Amino acid sequence: MSDPHANSFDVLVLGGGSGGYATAFRATQLGLSVALVEKDKLGGTCLHRGCIPTKALLHAGEVADAAREADQFGIQAVFNGVDMKAVNAYKDGVVTKLYKGLQGLAKARKVTLIEGEGRLVAPDAVEVAGTRYTAKNVVLATGSYSKTLPGLVVDGERVITSEHALALDHVPDSAIILGGGVIGCEFASAWKSFGVDVTIVEALPRLLAVEDEASSKALERAFRKRGIKFKVGKPFEGVERTDAGVKVSIQGGETIEAELLLVAVGRGPTTANLGYEEHGVKMERGFVITDERLRTSVPGVYAVGDIVPGVQLAHRGFQQGIFVAEEIAGLHPQVIEESGIPRVTYSEPEVASVGLNESKARELHGEDKIETVQYDLTGNGKSQILKTAGFVKLIRVKDGPVVGVHMVGARVSELIGEAQLIYNWEAFPGDVAPLVHMHPTQNEALGEAHLALAGKPLHVH
Numbered sequence: 274m275s276d277p278h279a280n281s282f283d284v285l286v287l288g289g290g291s292g293g294y295a296t297a298f299r300a301t302q303l304g305l306s307v308a309l310v311e312k313d314k315l316g317g318t319c320l321h322r323g324c325i326p327t328k329a330l331l332h333a334g335e336v337a338d339a340a341r342e343a344d345q346f347g348i349q350a351v352f353n354g355v356d357m358k359a360v361n362a363y364k365d366g367v368v369t370k371l372y373k374g375l376q377g378l379a380k381a382r383k384v385t386l387i388e389g390e391g392r393l394v395a396p397d398a399v400e401v402a403g404t405r406y407t408a409k410n411v412v413l414a415t416g417s418y419s420k421t422l423p424g425l426v427v428d429g430e431r432v433i434t435s436e437h438a439l440a441l442d443h444v445p446d447s448a449i450i451l452g453g454g455v456i457g458c459e460f461a462s463a464w465k466s467f468g469v470d471v472t473i474v475e476a477l478p479r480l481l482a483v484e485d486e487a488s489s490k491a492l493e494r495a496f497r498k499r500g501i502k503f504k505v506g507k508p509f510e511g512v513e514r515t516d517a518g519v520k521v522s523i524q525g526g527e528t529i530e531a532e533l534l535l536v537a538v539g540r541g542p543t544t545a546n547l548g549y550e551e552h553g554v555k556m557e558r559g560f561v562i563t564d565e566r567l568r569t570s571v572p573g574v575y576a577v578g579d580i581v582p583g584v585q586l587a588h589r590g591f592q593q594g595i596f597v598a599e600e601i602a603g604l605h606p607q608v609i610e611e612s613g614i615p616r617v618t619y620s621e622p623e624v625a626s627v628g629l630n631e632s633k634a635r636e637l638h639g640e641d642k643i644e645t646v647q648y649d650l651t652g653n654g655k656s657q658i659l660k661t662a663g664f665v666k667l668i669r670v671k672d673g674p675v676v677g678v679h680m681v682g683a684r685v686s687e688l689i690g691e692a693q694l695i696y697n698w699e700a701f702p703g704d705v706a707p708l709v710h711m712h713p714t715q716n717e718a719l720g721e722a723h724l725a726l727a728g729k730p731l732h733v734h
């Protein structure tokens with residue numbers, strides 16, 4: 274006789290990306306029975322088409338640059354070119370190893386994996402290939418897809434998205450990147466390192482427009498120096514296929530030609546035709562609307578990750594997943610503050626930030642209530658050893674805590690961990706200034722900036 278409860282769980286998660294699998298892992302840790310439905314591969318965008326493969330490409334680019342520039346450090350090396358097949362093998366090797374590890378974790382955590390495309394068929398049920406699974410709590414975690422613009426057709430050959438770009442089997446001679454956000458700037462950086470002639474086209478007035486203006490300016494300066502071309506404040510108007518590739522028209526009558534066009538204009542939520550709206554889940558522009566406890570408008574139905582409006586980042590998904598599992602288990606976890614989530618663009622140079630940018634801080638706290646300090650990496654020994662340029666910029670409320678940390682320079686992604694503690698623990702510059710930072714490290718720059726903001730600068734003119 275079949276067990277009538279075999280398809281019934283405490284938690285049913287739809288989508289096995291960063292948000293979904295984090296929910297599942299934490300929920301089983303808390304003793305809940307969990308099923309996770311995934312139509313493709315456990316790990317989702319981040320592992321297979323996002324964070325991990327792009328960072329592997331960027332690292333391969335860094336190695337290419339190191340070989341090209343070795344003589345600056347007295348080392349004789351010859352750069353002979355990029356073997357894209359071998360770069361892809363390295364990149365795919367990293368993904369495969371992590372994927373195996375993740376599958377092992379899912380097994381060890383006793384998550385029931387259901388392979389196939391799921392659909393919400395009731396507030397407490399998901400159907401996969403004709404089988405109905407029910408649960409006391411359903412967590413929607415179906416992630417996102419690469420968007421395009423109205424009338425701009427992605428053909429996967431001349432006009433591509435980041436998914437196609439990660440699978441390219443050759444280094445193009447030239448590329449136009451539509452969108453100067455995180456994904457656009459990361460591909461521009463990696464491709465330039467591989468020798469591609471890159472032009473970014475961005476409708477907004479600067480690259481990485483959501484970052485602090487000083488960070489955008491520093492990145493633009495560095496990109497100019499590297500020969501990465503960009504046109505900002507220039508909306509895209511159209512693309513034509515040519516014998517050699519594409520011809521892109523931008524506002525003002527200008528045209529640019531290249532071998533291919535990468536469309537990097539943002540990510541849309543994967544929520545269409547999944548039964549969400551049908552069963553009463555409140556949506557806006559395709560996103561699932563939740564309260565701060567990640568509850569949707571339907572009792573017992575939660576949402577995590579890229580389908581929830583906010584920064585679309587893997588570590589946000591992880592934390593939201595942990596939060597929802599703990600909420601379901603009745604642990605009353607602390608609400609996640611969106612501006613406390615660190616953000617990094619892993620280009621060369623890197624751009625990292627947490628908290629408010631200067632204009633937002635002035636808007637929120639008052640024009641005359643904000644104090645800033647910008648510590649230049651020229652004063653930082655390790656940065657000089659690496660020959661990188663950039664800064665650490667701190668924003669504080671006068672007589673109050675640090676409300677924003679912004680950094681530009683090689684490897685600054687590794688400094689954001691301390692910065693997010695400072696921000697999230699609402700530290701005053703005077704709390705951080707006496708803490709000792711190892712010398713010589715780039716991390717010291719964060720310490721020096723806090724010394725300066727606390728009124729006792731050390732290596733600052």
Ligand SMILES: Cc1cc2nc3c(=O)[nH]c(=O)nc-3n(C[C@H](O)[C@H](O)[C@H](O)COP(=O)(O)OP(=O)(O)OC[C@H]3O[C@@H](n4cnc5c(N)ncnc54)[C@H](O)[C@@H]3O)c2cc1C
Nearest residue numbers: 288290291292312317318319323391416578579585586587
């Ligand atoms: C090129 C690129 C680079 C990125 N780099 C970074 C980075 O460096 N750092 C960072 O933090 N973030 C990065 N991101 C963003 C990050 O990948 C996402 O924020 C993260 O993957 C979101 O997790 P998620 O669980 O919401 O969705 P996803 O990871 O998209 O997972 C959703 C999963 O649901 C599955 N699914 C969808 N519909 C169904 C269905 N009906 N039935 C069953 N399964 C379904 C999908 O197959 C998928 O596996 C990058 C993204 C891209 C595209």
